[in-house]
Amino acid sequence: MKLTKDQVKHVAKLANLPLTAEEEKRYSEQLSKILDYVEQLNRVETSSAEPTFNVTGQSNVMREDETTPSLSQEEALSNAPQKKECMFETKGVFED
Amino acid sequence: MKQMYEPIIGLEVHVELNTKSKMFCRCSADYFGKEPNTYTCPVCLGLPGALPLINKAAIEDCIKIGLALNCKISEKSLFERKNYFYPDLPKGYQISQYRWPLCINGQITLDSGQVIRINRVHQEEDTGKLSHLGGVTLIDFNRSGVPLVEIVTEPDFHDVASVRDYAKKLQQLFRYLEVSNADMERGDMRLEANISVHPIAIASKASPWRLPDYRVELKNINSFRFIVAAIEYEIKRQIEALEKREKLTQETRGWNEDKKCTFLQRSKEEAHDYRYFPEPDLPELRIEESRVKSLESSLPELPWDKLKRFAEEYGISKNDAQILSETKELAEFFESALEHGKKHGVSIKEVANYIVNRKPDISSVLPTQIIEELKGKKVGIIESEKELEKLAEQAVKENANAVLDYKKGKEAALQVLIGGVMKLSLGKADIAKLKPILEKLLKS
Ligand SMILES: [Zn+2]
Numbered sequence: 001m002k003l004t005k006d007q008v009k010h011v012a013k014l015a016n017l018p019l020t021a022e023e024e025k026r027y028s029e030q031l032s033k034i035l036d037y038v039e040q041l042n043r044v045e046t047s048s049a050e051p052t053f054n055v056t057g058q059s060n061v062m063r064e065d066e067t068t069p070s071l072s073q074e075e076a077l078s079n080a081p082q083k084k085e086c087m088f089e090t091k092g093v094f095e096d
Numbered sequence: 097m098k099q100m101y102e103p104i105i106g107l108e109v110h111v112e113l114n115t116k117s118k119m120f121c122r123c124s125a126d127y128f129g130k131e132p133n134t135y136t137c138p139v140c141l142g143l144p145g146a147l148p149l150i151n152k153a154a155i156e157d158c159i160k161i162g163l164a165l166n167c168k169i170s171e172k173s174l175f176e177r178k179n180y181f182y183p184d185l186p187k188g189y190q191i192s193q194y195r196w197p198l199c200i201n202g203q204i205t206l207d208s209g210q211v212i213r214i215n216r217v218h219q220e221e222d223t224g225k226l227s228h229l230g231g232v233t234l235i236d237f238n239r240s241g242v243p244l245v246e247i248v249t250e251p252d253f254h255d256v257a258s259v260r261d262y263a264k265k266l267q268q269l270f271r272y273l274e275v276s277n278a279d280m281e282r283g284d285m286r287l288e289a290n291i292s293v294h295p296i297a298i299a300s301k302a303s304p305w306r307l308p309d310y311r312v313e314l315k316n317i318n319s320f321r322f323i324v325a326a327i328e329y330e331i332k333r334q335i336e337a338l339e340k341r342e343k344l345t346q347e348t349r350g351w352n353e354d355k356k357c358t359f360l361q362r363s364k365e366e367a368h369d370y371r372y373f374p375e376p377d378l379p380e381l382r383i384e385e386s387r388v389k390s391l392e393s394s395l396p397e398l399p400w401d402k403l404k405r406f407a408e409e410y411g412i413s414k415n416d417a418q419i420l421s422e423t424k425e426l427a428e429f430f431e432s433a434l435e436h437g438k439k440h441g442v443s444i445k446e447v448a449n450y451i452v453n454r455k456p457d458i459s460s461v462l463p464t465q466i467i468e469e470l471k472g473k474k475v476g477i478i479e480s481e482k483e484l485e486k487l488a489e490q491a492v493k494e495n496a497n498a499v500l501d502y503k504k505g506k507e508a509a510l511q512v513l514i515g516g517v518m519k520l521s522l523g524k525a526d527i528a529k530l531k532p533i534l535e536k537l538l539k540s
Contacts, residue, residue: 010369054374054379062150062151062152065116065153066116067117067122070123070135077133084234087132
């Protein structure tokens with residue numbers, strides 16, 4: 001299955017990855033190969049198999065509605081590359 | 097003949113649950129007005145390796161909402177990752193539900209009798225809160241991971257009055273169920289509408305009805321008034337565009353309250369591709385029949401059932417029943433007063449009228465107190481026509497000038513006489529009943 005350059009661009013955009021033109025070309029080849037490899041799975045007869053999304057076989061793992069102390073403000077912000085007024089700072093995004 | 101158009105509207109309501117802790121971690125969910133970034137942990141900050149753990153109370157609240165809306169509760173339910181990049185979303189995805197929502201296929205009946213179909217009621221988590229300051233965006237993650245329930249209708253609304261009624265009913269329901277304070281201004285409850293208009297075929301009824309091939313999404317509106325205004329504006333805008341033979345497209349619009357108009361936020365080309373997939377960190381939910389039954393039996397009497405019962409059982413008007421069942425607290429106050437009233441010969445009607453007309457502050461007045469009042473021992477209202485007539489005659493005697501003025505055609509003079517009666521009765525006269533008595537007396 002051959003991925004077009006536009007498809008690679010779309011996937012890169014969804015993954016928030018900036019790609020150079022050279023990378024777009026390279027990844028379109030690499031991703032196509034990966035898809036071909038995974039395509040092999042389509043040969044397996046699965047019409048009678050239930051899809052599995054979770055391999056633990058568990059269900060209804062829940063907790064009671066109780067609180068425990070959170071991180072301190074300093075701890076919470078300690079990894080932030082930029083902060084301002086005790087908040088995480090990022091480049092402006094459109095709103096309103 | 098003028099072409100007529102029919103609006104087609106679907107609604108999505110988000111409601112924040114009032115659980116103690118967040119949806120997938122044990123941070124407090126009571127974030128409103130707190131210092132920024134003081135209610136966070138590795139899970140709700142999306143730090144690598146952190147694992148979510150489902151809050152049982154939130155799941156139960158979601159099912160309760162579904163049951164109250166006559167939904168089918170799914171035997172198997174799964175969380176999924178909704179992937180997109182936005183600074184308010186620390187993990188790069190929101191844990192939500194897509195193909196296996198907790199509740200499906202419900203319905204609710206509006207005051208008009210119209211039935212609105214509920215497509216789904218599902219559980220998800222809220223995002224962080226953004227603020228914009230001089231070109232940069234600041235993030236507070238206290239709200240990140242707070243349990244959020246989304247209720248999606250089929251596109252069954254055709255007018256704004258129904259939208260308003262529906263939203264009000266949901267708000268009332270959330271409060272009855274005590275699953276949320278549903279305060280719109282605080283953002284506990286948020287509304288989104290999908291709107292399109294379609295030309296009604298006048299010539300023939302033969303052409304099959306189908307949904308328009310576009311819809312406009314109105315997002316994140318936090319007041320009943322704004323949603324009504326935004327939908328009204330949108331219907332007008334779309335009809336005008338269709339009249340001009342313009343092609344309408346899929347887009348997301350917001351509401352500008354200052355300019356009183358909707359504005360484009362995102363067009364179709366930028367539409368999101370969320371790539372939902374089952375959340376591998378959360379095992380599936382299996383909701384047993386017995387669990388559903390026990391949750392169902394834990395539901396309080398629902399507002400619309402209470403309204404119906406009040407009207408039928410107590411023989412009061414539908415309007416009064418609506419007022420008296422507005423909140424669970426007022427309904428309880430009313431019924432407690434009724435019970436007390438019964439022992440003291442105070443009728444249902446007297447109690448209902450008192451509460452509807454005088455709107456006692458139920459946080460400071462006891463139901464027994466209003467019965468005492470109604471017994472007339474203290475400051476009871478004078479409703480007896482005989483007594484009112486006597487007072488009216490007295491007032492007419494004492495205000496000869498006002499009587500003359502009234503007979504000359506000065507309607508306002510009636511107020512002077514009403515004031516006279518109020519003075520004589522120490523403010524206890526029932527004005528509504530007094531007025532016709534006075535008028536009759538003056539005309540004789
Ligand atoms: Zn947390």
